[in-house]
Amino acid sequence: SKKLEINREQRALMKAIVDAYNRHQIPEDVAKKLLQDQYSPEENFLLLTEMATSQVQVLVEFTKNIPGFLSLDREDQIALLKGSAVEAMFLRSAQVFSRKMPTEHTDVLEERVRKSGIPDEFMTPMFNFYKSIGELHMVQEEQAILTAITILTPDRPYVKDPQAVERLQETMLDVLRKLCVLQHPQEQQYFARLLGRLTELRTLSHYHSEMLASWRMNDHKFTPLLCEIWDVQ
Numbered sequence: 307s308k309k310l311e312i313n314r315e316q317r318a319l320m321k322a323i324v325d326a327y328n329r330h331q332i333p334e335d336v337a338k339k340l341l342q343d344q345y346s347p348e349e350n351f352l353l354l355t356e357m358a359t360s361q362v363q364v365l366v367e368f369t370k371n372i373p374g375f376l377s378l379d380r381e382d383q384i385a386l387l388k389g390s391a392v393e394a395m396f397l398r399s400a401q402v403f404s405r406k407m408p409t410e411h412t413d414v415l416e417e418r419v420r421k422s423g424i425p426d427e428f429m430t431p432m433f434n435f436y437k438s439i440g441e442l443h444m445v446q447e448e449q450a451i452l453t454a455i456t457i458l459t460p461d462r463p464y465v466k467d468p469q470a471v472e473r474l475q476e477t478m479l480d481v482l483r484k485l486c487v488l489q490h491p492q493e494q495q496y497f498a499r500l501l502g503r504l505t506e507l508r509t510l511s512h513y514h515s516e517m518l519a520s521w522r523m524n525d526h527k528f529t530p531l532l533c534e535i536w537d538v539q
């Protein structure tokens with residue numbers, strides 16, 4: 307029916323977002339480092355910090371390619387990036403972890419994340435999230451658009467024109483809703499399940515800021531970019 311069909315404009319939007327999502331990847335050498343032999347928890351933490359820094363750079367490039375993002379108010383662009391950086395990083399990490407990597411790689415990485423000084427009470431929800439993302443078996447279009455929707459959340463702190471952000475997000479939500487029906491015809495509530503993951507992401511983001519506080523205590527070092535985007539002094 308007309309209602310459900312993805313029109314030409316929406317197809318172009320989807321293509322732009324998927325291309326941007328696939329174009330910007332973590333450099334091989336950084337991801338490969340994670341797979342090398344055993345490290346101490348401190349070295350693991352350093353590697354994850356290096357990964358996270360690279361992820362933020364990838365996120366900024368992806369965001370700049372979201373159609374309409376660069377026509378938003380400049381300060382709102384920054385507010386959206388800062389407000390969504392942790393959620394987008396965890397979403398992308400979970401997607402990469404559950405989609406792309408061969409099992410033995412995931413096992414090594416899982417081990418490394420578990421031995422990196424992240425407190426257990428945060429490790430559990432983090433891995434539950436990544437398993438729940440894996441179970442969804444999202445196609446890459448859904449992954450890319452869901453990441454764009456996370457970034458274009460109107461109610462981030464300091465956004466001056468939330469309506470402009472809402473208009474962009476609604477366009478994405480409409481495409482994602484149609485895509486879910488087309489890609490997962492058997493699962494009525496698939497779209498609702500995807501959006502439910504965004505709620506889980508906010509909880510993870512809250513845990514993350516608590517983790518940051520505890521890491522600051524036993525003086526873990528972060529890179530200037532992470533300090534900037536995570537508001538770490």
Ligand SMILES: O=C1N(Cc2ccc(-c3nnn[nH]3)cc2)c2ccc(Br)cc2C12CCN(S(=O)(=O)c1cccs1)CC2
Nearest residue numbers: 332337351354355358396399400402403415419432435436
């Ligand atoms: O590092 C993670 N990983 C491993 C990871 C992530 C991405 C790629 C990758 N490869 N190619 N593209 N992406 C590989 C391994 C992972 C996996 C699932 C979830 Br849910 C979450 C994570 C974190 C995200 C960052 N945090 S963090 O708390 O912000 C922190 C920063 C500094 C030190 S700890 C730790 C957990």
